[in-house]
Structures are given as C-alpha cells and as structure tokens.
Amino acid sequence: MTSTPTVVRPEPPARPASRLPSLTGLRWIAALLVFGYHVGTMRIVAEPDYQAVVDWLFTLGLSGVEFFFILSGFVLVWSARDGDRRRDFWCRRLAKIYPNHLLMWAVVLLTGGWVFADPVNPRAAVENLLLLQAWDPTPGYFYSVNSVSWSLSCELFFYFCLPFALPLVRRARPGALWAVVVAVPLLIVALWPGQRLVPQESTWWFTQVFPVVRSLEFWMGVAAAELLRRGRWRGPGLSAASVIFVATWVVASQWIRAELWAALLAAAYLLVIAAAADADVRGARTPWRSRPMVWLGEVSFAFYLVHVFVMVTVLRLADRLGVGLPGWWGPLAVVGFLLVNLGLAALLHRWVEMPLTRRLGPPRRPRPPAPGGGTVPGDPAGPPGPATTAVPAPEHPREQVAVPERH
Secondary structure (H helix, E strand, C coil), rough: HHHHCCCCCCCCCCCCCCHHHHHHHHHHHHHHHHHHHHHHHHCCCCCCHHHHHHHHHHHCCHHHHHHHHHHHHHHHHHCCCCCCHHHHHHHHHHHHHHHHHHHHHHHHHHHHHHHCCCCHEEEHHHHCCCCHHHHHHCCCCCCCCHHHHHHHHHHHHHHHHHHHHHHHEEEEEEEEHHHHHHHHHHHHHHHHHHHHHHHHHHHHHHHHCHHHHHHHHHHHHHHHHHHHHHHCCCCCCHHHCCCCCCCCHHHHHHCCCCHHHHHHHHHHHHHHHHHHHHHHHHHHCCCCCCCHHHHHHHHHHHHHHHHHHHHHHHHCCCCCCCCEECCCHHHHHHHHHHHHHHHHHHHHHHHHHHHHHHCCCCCCCCCCCCCCCCCCCCCCCCCCCEEEHCCCCCCCCCCCCCCCCCC
C-alpha cells in the first residue's frame, strides 16, 4: 500500500507595500459625512423642508468615524515594516495626531474663557489634554473641550496595542483573519444586549465611545489589510463595492432598525476600503486618487478637528445655536461653514500638522530592496506624508450609530 503524499500549498508572497492614494481621497468623503451629520444635529437650517433634506442625507453621517477606525487599522498594517521598533511607531503616531490636538485644545479653552466666560472643569480639561477622555464614562467628560477629540483618545489606544498584536497578525492563518472580518459585525450587533451590563447612564459611552469596544472596527481593518497583503482577500471590485455601500446606506437609513446600522455599514465600508486599496495596488484608475481628492483627504484630519468648534462658536456669537437660520440663510451658512472650515484646515495642515509630523516623528528605516534591485514601487523617500501612506486621521466623529439620538 502506498501513501498519498500531502501537498502543502505555500502561502502566497506578500504584496509589496505601495501608496494608497484612493484611501486618502476616500477620507474626505468620510469627513464630509461627519460634517453633514453635525450640520443636522446643530439645526443650522431652520426651514423644516430644508432640514428634512439634511436629515435624509446625513442621518447615518456619524458612521464616518467608523470608516476612519477601519481605515486606520487597514493602512497601519499595510504600511507596517517588520523590525520597526515599537517606540518609533508610537512616536510617529503621536507626532501625527498630537500637534493638531494640542493647538485645538488651547484654542477651544481660550475662546470659551475669553469670549463666552465658560467655566473650565480641570478634570475634564486634563483628561482631554492627555487624550484619556474616552475612558471616562461620566456624561459630558468624554465629549469635553474639543468634543470631536474623543476619537483620538480611541486611536491612541489602538496605536498602543498594534505593535504587540502585529507579530501575531503576520503569523495568523487566513482562516483566522477571515474569522475576525466576519465576527466584528456580529459583535457590534451583540453590543445591544451587552449594554445592559453597564449602568443605564453609561450605555451610550459603552457602545459609542469606550476604546475597547470601538477597537473592534480597527481590528477588522487590520485583518482585511493582512489578507490583501498576502493576496488572500476575496471581495468585489471598487464599482460593485461602491454600489453595495450606497444600497446599504439607503436601505439602512430608511428601513433597517438602528441596532443594525453600525454592523451593516462596517461591512460596507470595509468592502470599499479593500477594493480601493486593491485598485491602487493594481494601478487601476479610481475617482478617489485625483489630485484634488487626495489633497482634500490630506486635510481631512484638520477639518475634522476644527469643524464643530467653528460652527458652534459662530452660532453662539450670532445667538443662533440650536435655533438655526431661516429660509435660504441656513443652506448658505452651511456652504459658508464648509468653505471656512476647509480653509482653516488647510492652514492647520500646512503650518502645524505637516512640519511637526516631520520634525517630531523619527524617520522610517528604509525598506529592503525589491527583488531585482531598486526600491519597492511607490515607496516614498524619507518620512511618508499622510497622503502617501493614506494614514487616516481620526475623529474624525462618529459615535457608532447605535442609537438614533442626536448629540
């Protein structure tokens, strides 16, 4: 009797890391969704018919933060270099997010104190300064100072964990990675009965802000990036993924219970992210990698950090906060806010984010030569900028859309 030899299929070689400009462009779309959501929650548009249009378009807009969390895990794994020191990784990530955060923290406090005589809560201010606010379930504390910075608090936790998990991710079997991709939407749905384990006043914090819970989306992006890196991702192309996303958005906003929104959108966002990344790797043309879209994606982090502060400040000065502007003044104000926030974001990105990211972050070690000599295609010389690596800027703002409340 002869034994049949066992055929062991070798793991496909990992794809060389390349730039993902389409993901940078898509960041702007996510930031715009968040902006639209806050336009609706602040009731800038007083005319009921116009406000109804805003609500119809942006009811799920805070899910833009879900996109950012998934994208963060995806691009950090995609661009990670084996042998990179944990300390260097942490320093680079802090250099990326902290200068903008620190400046906006100071601007918000100074404006509140000098212009509006707002009292300062020392505990909340210190927690926000150190990006610890997302760990505090006390109502109001996790949205303290510059409210949108809660997501940076979550991102900081993700950054701390990733270097410890990355060796396990690199060794994980494809089946285990696929299990993560499939399990995360199911776990997000399970948060609804799970929130009964915490006090009622903390349920919103638990499902929408708590960094451990919000890391589910980050790890979903991590697993998908590793699958794509190995050539094991199986998903629709960008056109089909975009159609699936739009259909999911429309169906969810009109006919699906709120408990399922976040899970459905997490899956839809992941399909678009992976498809756009795959298109970039293959050199395919996409609408998101044009120069204007890439630039908008580059400034999206700064846009995210300034937009709520600017709108709230102007509306308070005009005594229209929560009241809105009548007639066509409401839509005109929305366009004005969009342009002003974009201009301020461009300045913040150009004069704070870019220079301090380069100056404070340790340089990356050069990649080993690609087979056949030369460097890996698309690998930038020197420290990569946010557009070249598509490293997402956070809060950007979504409270995981679990409850149809407005905040």
